[in-house]
Amino acid sequence: MSSEFDISRNITIGQYVPTGSFIHRLDPRIKLLIFVFLVVAIALNTSYIGNAVGLILSLYLFWASKIPISYGLSGVKPAIPFIIILAVLQLLFQGQLFSGGKVFVDYGFILITSESIRLVIVSAVRFIEIIFLSSVLTLSTSTTELTHSIQSLLSPLKKMNFPVHEISLITTISIRFVPTFAIEMEKMMKAQASRGADFGSGSWWRIIQRTKEMFPIIIPLFNIALARAEDLILAMEARCYTPGGERSTYSVYKAVTKDYLILLVGLLLTLLLLFYPFPI
Amino acid sequence: MDPIIRLENVSFSYKINEKTKVSVLKNISLSIFPGEYVAIIGHNGSGKSTLSKLLNGILTPDHGEVWVHGHNTKDTNKKRAIRQAVGMVFQHPDNQIVATIVEEDVAFGLENIGVPREEMKKRVDEALNVVKMSPFRHRPPHHLSGGQKQRVAIAGVLAMQPECIVFDEATSMLDSFGRKEVIQVMRQMNNMGMTIITVTHHMSEAAEAGRIIVVEDGEIVMDGTPREIFKHKQELEALKLEVPSVSQMAEVIHRQFADFSRDIIHEHEFIGEVEEFLSGGVGS
Numbered sequence: 001m002s003s004e005f006d007i008s009r010n011i012t013i014g015q016y017v018p019t020g021s022f023i024h025r026l027d028p029r030i031k032l033l034i035f036v037f038l039v040v041a042i043a044l045n046t047s048y049i050g051n052a053v054g055l056i057l058s059l060y061l062f063w064a065s066k067i068p069i070s071y072g073l074s075g076v077k078p079a080i081p082f083i084i085i086l087a088v089l090q091l092l093f094q095g096q097l098f099s100g101g102k103v104f105v106d107y108g109f110i111l112i113t114s115e116s117i118r119l120v121i122v123s124a125v126r127f128i129e130i131i132f133l134s135s136v137l138t139l140s141t142s143t144t145e146l147t148h149s150i151q152s153l154l155s156p157l158k159k160m161n162f163p164v165h166e167i168s169l170i171t172t173i174s175i176r177f178v179p180t181f182a183i184e185m186e187k188m189m190k191a192q193a194s195r196g197a198d199f200g201s202g203s204w205w206r207i208i209q210r211t212k213e214m215f216p217i218i219i220p221l222f223n224i225a226l227a228r229a230e231d232l233i234l235a236m237e238a239r240c241y242t243p244g245g246e247r248s249t250y251s252v253y254k255a256v257t258k259d260y261l262i263l264l265v266g267l268l269l270t271l272l273l274l275f276y277p278f279p280i
Numbered sequence: 281m282d283p284i285i286r287l288e289n290v291s292f293s294y295k296i297n298e299k300t301k302v303s304v305l306k307n308i309s310l311s312i313f314p315g316e317y318v319a320i321i322g323h324n325g326s327g328k329s330t331l332s333k334l335l336n337g338i339l340t341p342d343h344g345e346v347w348v349h350g351h352n353t354k355d356t357n358k359k360r361a362i363r364q365a366v367g368m369v370f371q372h373p374d375n376q377i378v379a380t381i382v383e384e385d386v387a388f389g390l391e392n393i394g395v396p397r398e399e400m401k402k403r404v405d406e407a408l409n410v411v412k413m414s415p416f417r418h419r420p421p422h423h424l425s426g427g428q429k430q431r432v433a434i435a436g437v438l439a440m441q442p443e444c445i446v447f448d449e450a451t452s453m454l455d456s457f458g459r460k461e462v463i464q465v466m467r468q469m470n471n472m473g474m475t476i477i478t479v480t481h482h483m484s485e486a487a488e489a490g491r492i493i494v495v496e497d498g499e500i501v502m503d504g505t506p507r508e509i510f511k512h513k514q515e516l517e518a519l520k521l522e523v524p525s526v527s528q529m530a531e532v533i534h535r536q537f538a539d540f541s542r543d544i545i546h547e548h549e550f551i552g553e554v555e556e557f558l559s560g561g562v563g564s
Contacts, residue, residue, distance in 0.1 A: 142380075144384060234338060239367075240393050242392065246394055247392055248391050249391060250383075250397065250401075
């Protein structure tokens, strides 16, 4: 059978690969925190060696979580065109802003220096590092764990009347309904295709045409979503849901010494990447 | 014995626009007692589903009162107590599961009423055991079949330890296998002392109940045991309802062989009657 309509099988959100490694067993809140720290550190580090360290670190995390590196590479693949376009643009147009170092080319407005080349290479590697890191995070943490840790990390904001639980509930429900709607969409596409509708035959650059093709799917999908939402409200109300009400939580995480040690290591690495004066 | 749910002269209408209203229920009075297993039947548009939504205050009557354990469903302060006492399972298995993992969904209602964590764990375990879904507790709901999802929804209600569960056409979206699973769970819960109210248009499902209420055009037209109700084949047909298929078969055989009982509503009764008939026990 053709895979043209098999949307539900191609959904990668929440693609959890259970290998039972120590990274999987880490407290998800700690994992999320370290992820945020490292992403900030990598985004601010401009040295070659620093980014090499970051790249090795993200590869090491893949190895440690026992997740096949092919998962990480499949995340990088769709980003390659963006990385290339970004690199070309930076090489051509950002030379004036990063004009330090040796000058290689100086032709009209195009100025290529060792600094602008550094910018190009570092941004490309940075991109890959961040894709690897987020792949490790999402592949080793279930969506439930992620939403719970976001809720838990944001919970101090409750004091400022920030609707932490509501936001986490909204996230959970949207994740919960992604596969449901994918299946729904699949059914509709098959039904419409069997009556002669034409999907995906236009070339990819004809964006307007391809968008128009989706209208007969999107509009009924909205309808269905609203009907489902109404049902869901009834079901939630029948189970005593009161927005903003006092409630208890089922899943509670308890960080142990190991988790705090890992957090410390993560923090040290972050500080190293942020403040150590790498020679190049 | 005091009834769990008591309806007093209840009328309800849906507003279409400012001027027109469609009257759905007319002056209904009804009592449901603890431990009963009640089936509400009626053809599409008879008002049976609306009736079920009045039982735990999802809808409130225009006229008349609904009392759950002495609480009026119009009293907004008592809403929580009412919904804790009367749980509800809906038609679409997909549209009532909130969480991304089975056990978390079962815990959702408990979180809402603020049950402490230890107690919550215990109740989730018990509820999943009753509906036989414990092996699936860590699965995401979209990996389950319709019948399994519906059993998860039942567990979610069961964990809140209600006294009564209303099934609003909870089996109509399921295949016959899933339906059997759910009916089995209903029977089991009723045996444990739970009051069950099921709204259905499957007569074999209604035959499982201890009492059938037939709703037609917003009014209760029959109320009795399945055996009494299914005797009135003509009246039921006039209401666009039929008797269970085993009763129909028994009726057909009875016309040929007068000794074969027509008073049959369950499969096992039918089989028993056939066995007795074959062995020459009947009539000879």
